[in-house]
Amino acid sequence: MFNPEIKTTFLQGYKENTQKAYSRVFNLTMKFEVEKDKDLLHFTLDEIETALHSFHASTGDSLNTAGRTISAYLNWARAEGLREDTNPLESVSKEWFKNMVGNTHQQFITKQEIDAIIDQCNNDQDSVILSLLFEGAGGREVSELRNLKREQVNDEKRTLILINDKEETREISISEQCLKLIDGAIKQKDYLKGNGEMRRDHLKETSELIETGYVIKPAKTRNVHVEQVSPHLIYGRLHALEEYFGLDNLRVKTIQRSGMIWMGKQLLERDGELGKEQYYEICQQFGISQVMNGNKLEYMWWGLKDFVNPDMIAALYE
Incomplete structure (x- = not known):
């Protein structure tokens, strides 16, 4: 659990079975608390919604139960003077939780679907974002993508040295497809607006890209960011692709988790199981x-089991 001292104090007011149930919810929200570096008791409604979406619950009722746990914690925190704002979950209905439960296939993107989108992208500057996210790059505020330079790419080994916003480095392997898209993004000089389809409100069909030394480059505008983008x-380019392809799931987290499921499928085929070693x-x-x-x-690998599992793999790929 994130901030275990506070949560343990909260849990002490409940019976053992309730403590176990509430602890499971806190273990699931911990990933987001670590990412945002703040306790759940300070979350906004949007942040709570993002965390609940990651539970990948099959029913609105199960999410509602998790929501009640979070709501009880927020009410306790406010009574203890640990939270100033009111509890945002008190203003939502049961339908709010039900609306978060969607079709499994709509929640994630298969490898075939991501490849089809990449094939139809006319900007390698866009395609490379999809490929990097799907194959493991990310970081806080997509810093590993934004900081990527040509010298961090090893063509022979097909690896990347990724640098996050804290200047921490790590190395990952990538596919030949991703390697080619990185090369294409570096070589791209002009950005095609609307994926190359001219619209009436566009004065120019293309925008000149500025050479910044980074793989992902900004277009030349009045208020350009001349270092890393x-x-x-990146969020804007993903949103533009959503609109162009008529999608609603081209979000950073969705693409990354879809990539995790694809990797889980490959590991399951290789080893015949998905255990701690594979999740690592x-x-x-x-x-x-x-x-x-x-x-x-330790890696927080247990949260992956909620969506990287044989059932999910079968639902998406069989």
């Missing part, structure tokens, strides 16, 4: 956070 540029490989590839477990630093 901002995270909003996925954690290493995708830069999953590590936490102290006793006196040992």
Whole structure:
């Protein structure tokens, strides 16, 4: 659990079975608490919704149960003077939780679907974002993508040295496809607006790209960011692709988790099982956070089991 001292104090007011049930919810929210470096008791409604989406619950009722756990924790925190704002979950209905439960296939993107989108992208500057996210790059505010330079790419070994916002480095293996898209993105000089389809409100069909030394480059505008691009540029390009292809799931987390499922499929075929060893490989590839477990630093691999599992793999690929 994130911030275990506070949560343990909260849990002490409940019976043992309730403590276990509530602890399971806190273990699932821990990943987001670590990412945002703040306790669940300070989360906004949008942040709570993001965390609940990751539970991949099959029913709105199961999410509602998790929501009640979080709501009880927020009410306790407010009574203890640990939270200033009101509890946002008190203003939502049961339907709010049901709306978060969708078709499994709509929640994730298969390898075939991501390849089809990449094939139809007319900008390698866009395609490379999809490929990098699907194959393991990320970091806080997609810093590993934004910081990527040509000298971090090893063509012979097909590896990348990734650098996050804290200047921490790690190495991952990539596919030949991703390697080619990186090369194409570096060589691209002009960005095709609307994926190359001219619209009436566009004065120019293309925008000149600025050579910054980074793989992902900004277009030349009045207010250009001349170093690495901002995270909003990457989010904006993904949103533009969503609109162009009529999709609603081209989000950073969705693409990354879809890539984790694909990697899980490959590991399951290789080893015949998905156990701790295989989940560790996925954690290493995708830069999953590590936490102290006793006196040992461990990947938070257990959260992956909620969506990287044989049932999910079968639902998407069989």
